[in-house]
Amino acid sequence: MDVKKNGDVSFWYADIGGVPGYRPPLPGDIEVDVCIVGAGFTGLWTAYYLKEAEPGLSIAVVEKEFAGFGASGRNGGWCSGEFGWSREKYLSSGTREGIIEWERQLRSTVAEVRRVTEKEGIDCDYLLTDCLTYAQSPAQMERLREGYEEAMAWQVPTSRLELIDGPEAAARIRVDKAQGALVRHDVARVQPAKLVRGLAEAVERRGVAIYERTAVTGIEKGRVTTDRGSVKAKRIVRATEGFTHGIPGNEREWIPMNSAIIVTEPVPDDLWREIGWQGSQLLADASHAYCYAQRTREGRIAMGGRGVPYRFGSKTDVRGQTQPETIQALKDILYRMLPQTRGLKLDHAWCGVLGVPRDWCATVGLDPRTGIGWAGGYVGLGVSTSNFSGQTLADLVLDRHTERTSLPWVNRRPRKWEVEPFRWLGVHGMYWLYHKADRNEASTGGRATSRLATLANALTGR
Structure with missing residues (x-):
């Protein structure tokens, strides 16, 4: 496949000089106040807010690879503060007012990430901008309009969202056949590897111990066992x-859904003028098998999407290497949206996994009986949501009853995923239907949303 580098975790690490070296592993059996399993955004934000609240706490973070190895160092760099789950599903565990308040607090994470990066001196290419989700057909435009109207019904401020028509959308970025766009204001672009590595260094300065190359083999009340010793x-x-599926007892909790990204060579100035992407807005589309993109600090296009959605038996990639057919699919998406880019070369491609619960809705919580907390199931919205998870988990760990700990996602327990081969068949069937729905809409001029997409959602409870 026509790409210079495939894998090696992600382009974001190549951008900062390569994959980092390892911190020392766990030196043997230890005892601390709090043990955090996983040195990605969720674990590191939790450690950060715990230390802000109680500087004297002893905290150990154990990590199988290195801090930021997983999705935290591989994502598309969207810090959106977006509520991307079904609001109606949370009504079973909360009130309408609670969901509105939770959504308001999620939006505040964009500013909170900026506050922390400025305070800690973390240079992560943070840039406040807009996110534009484009419609390339009447059916897609109708879906954007429905999403906008739903958000207004849930009291999302009009200052946050804006629906623009085709000419105005094309004036911002010359997306092919633009019918219009949904604009989310006050979102941020970040370089995720810079952010997660800077956050790791910030918690270390506060006395948090991060042990890398330490694989967790079990979690139980009061103890984390690893291949290097145990942590009480x-x-x-x-x-x-x-x-999460790799920890005994959690095999069907959340499945590892794949997402992949390609990055182009630096785009020449004359091509940027032709594309019209003069700002650093985030870019997405309203297809059923959606994509996400950003204009990077040094003037590349990073374009992401699902590719092969799920590997049988919850298997994961090898250090980010992705399949040739995924790279080709992402190139096709790039060319479909921005045909001006057809002459560009690809410098890097990679993939990673994100956690998906059975009901496709994020949760955070702590079992007071065992003292074990958790957070995740972000379904691709983890950069900002993990920050709020960290704030909430800090409250829960310290037994503090706050406005955050009473929100509808706290201590919510969706049912587990089916055993194989049913979950593989379900997920692949869903995405086959999404792609088929997109093709059907394209072949009919996109006049109406394909019923196959509705069937896909019903199939997996999305």
């Missing part, structure tokens, strides 16, 4: 998101 702790946080 009164409170334990499972912050493993897309890798």
